[in-house]
Amino acid sequence: MNNTPPQSKCLNCPTRENTEWNTLSEDELDLIDQFKRVSDREPGEIIYHQGDQSEGVYCIQSGLVGIRQLDADGKETLLRLCNPGETVGYRALLGNSEHTHFAEILAPSHICFIERKIVTDLLAKNPVIGERFLVRSLKELTEAEDNLVRSRSLKVRTRLLHCLMVLFDQYGSGDELSGYMLKIPISRKDLASLIAVTPESISRAISHLEEDNLVRFEGRNVHFSNIEAIFDEIGAVH
Amino acid sequence: MNNTPPQSKCLNCPTRENTEWNTLSEDELDLIDQFKRVSDREPGEIIYHQGDQSEGVYCIQSGLVGIRQLDADGKETLLRLCNPGETVGYRALLGNSEHTHFAEILAPSHICFIERKIVTDLLAKNPVIGERFLVRSLKELTEAEDNLVRSRSLKVRTRLLHCLMVLFDQYGSGDELSGYMLKIPISRKDLASLIAVTPESISRAISHLEEDNLVRFEGRNVHFSNIEAIFDEIGAVH
DNA sequence: CGTCTGGTTGATCTAGATCAACAGGAGTGG
DNA sequence: CCACTCCTGTTGATCTAGATCAACCAGACG
Numbered sequence A, B: 001m002n003n004t005p006p007q008s009k010c011l012n013c014p015t016r017e018n019t020e021w022n023t024l025s026e027d028e029l030d031l032i033d034q035f036k037r038v039s040d041r042e043p044g045e046i047i048y049h050q051g052d053q054s055e056g057v058y059c060i061q062s063g064l065v066g067i068r069q070l071d072a073d074g075k076e077t078l079l080r081l082c083n084p085g086e087t088v089g090y091r092a093l094l095g096n097s098e099h100t101h102f103a104e105i106l107a108p109s110h111i112c113f114i115e116r117k118i119v120t121d122l123l124a125k126n127p128v129i130g131e132r133f134l135v136r137s138l139k140e141l142t143e144a145e146d147n148l149v150r151s152r153s154l155k156v157r158t159r160l161l162h163c164l165m166v167l168f169d170q171y172g173s174g175d176e177l178s179g180y181m182l183k184i185p186i187s188r189k190d191l192a193s194l195i196a197v198t199p200e201s202i203s204r205a206i207s208h209l210e211e212d213n214l215v216r217f218e219g220r221n222v223h224f225s226n227i228e229a230i231f232d233e234i235g236a237v238h
Numbered sequence C: 001c002g003t004c005t006g007g008t009t010g011a012t013c014t015a016g017a018t019c020a021a022c023a024g025g026a027g028t029g030g
Numbered sequence D: 001c002c003a004c005t006c007c008t009g010t011t012g013a014t015c016t017a018g019a020t021c022a023a024c025c026a027g028a029c030g
Helices: A026-035 A090-094 A116-125 A127-153 A156-171 A188-194 A199-211 A227-236 B026-035 B090-094 B116-125 B127-153 B156-171 B188-194 B199-211 B227-236
Strands: A037-041 A046-048 A056-070 A076-082 A102-115 A172-175 A179-183 A215-218 A221-224 B037-041 B046-048 B056-070 B076-082 B102-115 B172-175 B179-183 B215-218 B221-224
Touching (some): A026 A102, A046 A056, A056 A090, A076 A127, A076 B127, A090 A127, A090 B127, A102 A116, A127 A156, A127 B127, A156 A172, A156 A179, A156 A188, A156 A199, A156 A227, A188 A199, B026 B102, B046 B056, B056 B116, B076 B188, B090 B127, B116 B127, B127 B156, B156 B172, B156 B179, B156 B199, B188 B199, B199 B215
Antiparallel strands (some): A056 A076, A215 A221, B037 B102, B046 B102, B056 B076, B172 B179, B215 B221
16 A cells, blocks of 8 residues: 555545535535545555445545455455545445445555544534435445346346446547547456456457447457447347 | 225334334324325235336335336346335435336235425435435445345355345244244245246256255245255355 | 136256467566 | 566357246136
């Protein structure tokens, strides 16, 4: 854990507007600034471990974090990716439980740690924050269920397409003229885990998609050759 | 929708202690009593539909409710069972979204409907309720994720055993001397849907479990012949 | 009675897992 | 600099759990 502190004000944090914290007053932000611990994390580092007690929450200032869960056999599943602005580790804190999953840095990141006590104090003073986290957890719940239903009814090819479009939303670029593209921020293995299949299946699915001229892969770069057809396939389904 | 009103006071509701509403004052309970609509529902009736706007929440006084989700193909998945004391339909209301699933009566039930306005008023006055629903949604989220991970890593047999033990928790009876047993409250088809397999697979899994002398099925009644071995199997896994 | 629904069993099929080999980097160390 | 081992990703061959298709039985119900 490399602790270079590029101490900066929450008030000026480029992601603040999109976070659960955007309702805080300047005073409250100052409070956080005073006690937060900013750190500089490298891929592979673990922010908190499954089974640990919650010590606070972690706000992603920049970078990328993966939420993974270990099953009884020790195999891990990548449940979701968390982007700048997102606060992770809030569930164990608010639900008063141990962490049911663990968080791993996937790209060089700046992470702000906010101690448990600070969070609970803020929550007590400002119930709107609780409300925001409620809404957040409801959204995650819907996503988790959709995910479950999708993995029951769709085949690998369709789930992969769906996943690519979700990633495109977050990391995509380009337009109708220049063409759409996407730099996938994670490895094939993680991509596989995210849609609950083996890396081999991902590889094959990619080959097939390329044969059908829907996409073109160059390592982690994806060019969408026929985005219309992709939408058709994940919309109409079958 | 059969509207026989066995009007009774929330204060005396046998399930109130376990609900999100158990922090309400008598005044607040009176308010609900005044406006709630109690109804008597039969299996097959739908409480709310997927895609509908939220009109309020539904508190299960007695009976059994199933939460189902339709996928793009129109196939439905049974996501969870809701028991007396549970409030359903809260997610669309609190998340300000349409219902992402629908709720179906699975056993004759008494359902109390509480209008949206009443709920939001209570929430505004008493932030503890919001907190309770936050905790509830966090718990459901953890369950959903565990479910997802289980259905990725465990085979049908083990998932069925796991599911039976969860049902046993809620509907089981018996003790070490007389033996443990369980009356499954749902059909084989729903049991199958709950663990994301076909009814045929459930049937076969049951046969195998009986061959191995772990359980004995008589219709919807299950006798656990060797509960130790069952715990072993879902604990150690593989 | 016939018709329906719910459940079981058998035969077959297939998507995806598993096992195995290999190819390109990227470090590491002599 | 080469030789080495890792590590990620791709491809091929094979295997299998569970889906699918089909037949059948038993109880419920008009």
